[in-house]
Amino acid sequence: MTKSPTITFPDMTRRGLGALPWIAAAGVLAYAFFVGGYLTTVMSFALIYVVFVTGLNVFMGYAGQVSFGHNAFAALSGYTSAYLTTSHGFAPLPAFGAGLALALSCALIVGYPTLRLKGHYLAMATLAIGLIVYEVAVEWTSVTQGYMGISGIPPIGIAGYEITSERGQLAFLTVIVALATLVSWRIRESRFGRALSAVAGSEDAARALGISASRYKLSAFLASAAFAALAGSLFVHVVGFVSPEVYGLHMVVLAFTMLYVGGIGTIAGPFVGAVIISLLPEMFRQFKDYQDLAYGAALILLLIYAPRGLSTISSLFRRAAAKKAVVS
Amino acid sequence: MSKMLTTGFAALVAAGLMTAAPAVAQEPYKIGMSAGLTGYAATVDRAWRDGVEVAIAALNAKGGIMGRKLELVVEDNKSEPQEAVTVYRKMMSSDKVNIFISGCVSAGNFAAAGLVARAEIPMVLCSILPQQPDQVKWAFSTLPPAGFEVDTRLKYLMDKTQIRKIGVLHDPTPYANLQKNHAQKVAADYGLEVVGVESYKQDDADLSVQISKMHAAGARAILKIGLGGTTLTAAKNIKQLGLDMLMLTSLEDIAVFKPVAEVLGDKFFFVASPSQVYDVLPDGPLKAALTAFLTPWRAKHGDRDPNWASRGWDAVMLTAAAIEKEKSFEGPKVRDGLESISGFQGTTGVYNMSPTVHQGITTNPLLLATIVDGKVKVVQ
Amino acid sequence: MTEAGSAATRVLDVAGLSARYGHIEALHPTDVRVEDRELVAILGPNGAGKSTLMRAIMGLVENAGTVRFRGRPLPRRAPEACAADGVVLVPEGRGIFGPMSVAENLELGAYLSGSKAEFERRQERVFSLFPRLKERLSQVAGSLSGGEQQMLAIGRALMSDPKILLLDEPSLGLAPRVVEEILGSLSALNREGLPILLVEQKAPLALKIAQRAYLLSVGRVIAEIDPRKVSSYDEIAHYYLS
Incomplete structure (x- = not known):
């Protein structure tokens, strides 16, 4: 091995590396904003997913629970937004309010009985609710139009001003994502967040310390359902169209991938993961038929070399540096 | 490190600008296609794509449309609406396609229709038409009702x-x-x-x-x-x-x-x-139109079912007819051309478009x- | 032998407590009591139902019967409420929160207390008992040694200012020297007046610090032991074998 001048890793550099995932993801965002092109579209979807995955992270990363059905809450809110704005002339915000209420009621009905039980009851129940909501979206054609979908959904508007340009939408979504990440950070650093990590660590130990596990799990579930609902409504306003496939099981698979690639339980994880996972397929687009293959291979490499997620990449460098130091 | 980042960023920006360089004269007429090459629509959309490819090859062999060659850009929408929006957007801003001849994933075409209509790009589809009046204005279908x-x-x-x-x-x-x-x-x-x-x-x-x-x-x-x-x-x-x-x-x-x-x-x-029962069809304009299509099709694909491919062929031929009629490659002109097509003998039947009818086959073939x-x- | 005190001085009174996992009754109706300032040991071989008894007292398993704490019945399905009443369990396997720092673990111990001053006071008490925790305050709990983790588990429980401490096999997987250190700390806590109910498989060690002991076998109390009257450990070995 050649002599390396960086045997010791200064703390400053390490902290710099910790910010690297943020910088990289923010750089892509800025590029999309200033240069435009279809990257704007890709990033808009990525940001919507950041909101969704941030919610999932609160429930799965912070509270250590599993849900396969958060797509249901996105669908409930998204369809409510779509239906109320197109058929009843609602403005986007009150329509979202109704969608949020519906998603939260549904989350409460599913979560309240199942989260009192230990084990995988909730995971099973969420899987079921995801499938049921999908079926309802397909079959209840008088409201949802089935597979035809609802089109002509107005764009997001604030105080009568509609955001129609893609750049404007991207800016708006950036603000939403910043707020969502801030909320996620505040949750993690709060008493509530600590209680969630305790429940994630050991439910019995947490309860023996007086932490009401079922109440906190339910609160985390509701909070994450609210994020999912927000993402669901954002989607319909950004695209202007909704059909059942939008909130299919692939949404769950994609969100899980983003969460694990970005780093579950971390604050930057959802942002980094969603941006990377949204960009990867585009990087391989010129591979045509091999696009999926290259994407899959890249995923495997990411999970092998950054098993705790890309947002923990600085610890990866630290380990490499430590190894180097040992070798030389 | 920050300097390195700045340099890298500048390079990225420059690369982005280069792809956005102005068009060279007489560059090919670009046809974009959002198709479900994977997912539930794969069978239909692969056939549709192959039909479009055969049609483009046939036209290019004759020198293209009004002397301008055709080029096809195909993107897989994985039979999903969100993916469709992405690929439509990609073909609009990166490939700068002039028209869309897209597959049968209705939800995907609907999801992107607003975007496409705002950019005043016509679309000829294998799917049913979008519902919004401002969107259907730009969309045409080769599907019989x-x-x-x-x-x-x-x-x-x-x-x-x-x-x-x-x-x-x-x-x-x-x-x-x-x-x-x-x-x-x-x-x-x-x-x-x-x-x-x-x-x-x-x-x-x-x-x-x-x-x-x-x-x-x-x-x-x-x-x-x-x-x-x-x-x-x-x-x-x-x-x-x-x-x-x-x-x-x-x-x-x-x-x-x-x-x-x-x-x-x-x-x-x-x-x-008609394309599926070509051999037993009586002679006439329909059979002649089918012969034009099935000759190159069978040369390339043998006895593979020609039904969806024949619709793709029609979509390209309708586009060519519209361009030649308007003597223009401009999106709004091509749209007008498509809307005024009448008595066009396709491989599936006769197309008669009008401002109220964008699904051109009006008599049951x-x-x-x-x-x-x-x-x-x-x-x- | 400490004779059964009056109901007023009795800290914990377990009567007819049984517990089940599904269809299997792991603990048959059992009576156990802890008097004021007492350290009571629960002895017995593996699978005797010792842990189940502790979990049943806390309400962590499905159970029936009554548990009174200073004369007041404890709810049977709410470990949170037990903890709020001052009945605190250090669970088997310690149950520390590995990814969190030592400080955060201690903080969670004081979850039910809101006062900053009170928090400081309790933390000082923990540090005086386990000075090593103070040194390791910012370290990730999962990286501590087994003995330190056990200290943290006890320290965390103390942060909730328990009125009675329940410990489930604190010696598990620890070196003999460390076990003695831990049991010594427990003895010291007890001398300060904290009632303790201690589950322990290593009977000789437990009997050294306990004032009274119960012997459990196959989900039942089969004997109550006065450590001062145990002449030889053969007597206990006899129970283990039978």
Whole structure:
């Protein structure tokens, strides 16, 4: 091995590396904003997913629970937004309010009985609710139009001003994502967040310390359902169209991938993961038929070399540096 | 490090700007296609793409349209709306396509329609048309109205059989739903009564409950509406239940029907596109149009089913006709050209577009056929 | 022998407590009591139901019977409420929160207390008992040694200012020297007046610090032991074998 001048890793550099995932993801965002092109579209979807995955992270990363059905809450809110704005002339915000209420009621009905039980009851129940909501979206054609979908959904508007340009939408979504990440950070650093990590660590130990596990799990579930609902409504306003496939099981698979690639339980994880996972397929687009293959291979490499997620990449460098130091 | 980042960022920006460099004169006319090359629409959309490719090759061999060569950009939308929006957007801003000739993923085309219409790019589709007036203005379809497939079957039952009670078995796709609604609406016009309407999922492995229910209600013929393996499932169920019923299915790749015919024999009928029964067609303009398409198609793809591919061929030829008529490649002009096409003999039928009709096939070109001794035979 | 005191001085009174996992009754109706300032040991071989008894007292398993704490019945399905009443369990396997720092673990111990001053006071008490925790305050709990983790588990429980401490096999997987250190700390806590109910498989060690002991076998109390009257450990070995 050649002599390396960086045997010791200064703390400053390490902290710099910790910010690297943020910088990289923010750089892509800025590029999309200033240069435009279809990257704007890709990033808009990525940001919507950041909101969704941030919610999932609160429930799965912070509270250590599993849900396969958060797509249901996105669908409930998204369809409510779509239906109320197109058929009843609602403005986007009150329509979202109704969608949020519906998603939260549904989350409460599913979560309240199942989260009192230990084990995988909730995971099973969420899987079921995801499938049921999908079926309802397909079959209840008088409201949802089935597979035809609802089109002509107005764009997001604030105080009568509609955001129609893609750049404007991207800016708006950036603000939403910043707020969502801030909320996620505040949750993690709060008493509530600590209680969630305790429940994630050991439910019995947490309860023996007086932490009401079922109440906190339910609160985390509701909070994450609210994020999912927000993402669901954002989607319909950004695209202007909704059909059942939008909130299919692939949404769950994609969100899980983003969460694990970005780093579950971390604050930057959802942002980094969603941006990377949204960009990867585009990087391989010129591979045509091999696009999926290259994407899959890249995923495997990411999970092998950054098993705790890309947002923990600085610890990866630290380990490499430590190894180097040992070798030389 | 920050300097390195700045440099890298600048390089990225520069790369982005270069791709956005102004167009060179006489660059090819770019056709974009959002197709479900993977996912549920794969069979149809791959055939559609191949038909479009054959048409473009044929036109380019003759020097293109008005001396301008054609170039196709295909992107896989994975049969999903969100992916479709991404690829539409990609083809608009990165490839700068002039027109879209997109596949049958309706939801994907609908999701992107607003975007495409705002950019004033016409689209010729394999799917049904979007619903919004501002979007449908820019969209055209080569699909015959859903009702035609139903009419062909109802007419046969009225004219050639004693059956007066029928059942409708359909999947939940928009196109199947349109057919189902049409059947319920017009059955009486053909002296028929719909005594049962049952639905199924595309991946159902057994349909005997639905079939028994309709038989019990008195149905002696089933209109099966929907693509895929369920057609064979339904046939097997009818046979297993020992029911004396006819099954009349929607238009599909004939390859799917061969095993079905082995199960049900002469109790099985299917709606056929002219391209699928080319050999038994009488001479005339339709056959001539089909010859133009099937000659290069068969040279490249052998006896692969030409139905969806023939629609793709038509889409390209309609585009060429519109451009030549308007003598312009501009989006709004091409749109106007498409809208004023009339009496255009395509491979599926005659196209007559108008400001209110963007689904150009207005007279029913479809036939009803059966398979006897492994050979396709037209019965009506 | 400490004779059964009056109901007023009795800290914990377990009467007819049984517990089940599904259809299997892991603990048959059992009576156990802890008097004021007492350290009571629960002895017994593996699978005797010792842990189940502790979990049943806390309400962590499905159970029936009554548990009174200073004369007041404890709810049977709410470990949170037990903890709020001052009945605190250090669970088997310690149950520390590995990814969190030592400080955060201690903070969670004081979850039910809101006062900053009170928090400081309790933390000082923990540090005086386990000075090593103070040194390791910012370290990730999962990286501590087994003995330190056990200290943290006890320290965390003390942060909730328990009125009675329940410990489930604190010696599990620890070196003999460390076990003695831990049991010594427990003894010291007890001398300060904290009642303790201690589950322990290593009977000789437990009997050194306990004032009274119960012997459990196959989900039942089969004997109550006065450590001062145990002449030889053969007597206990006899129970273990039978």
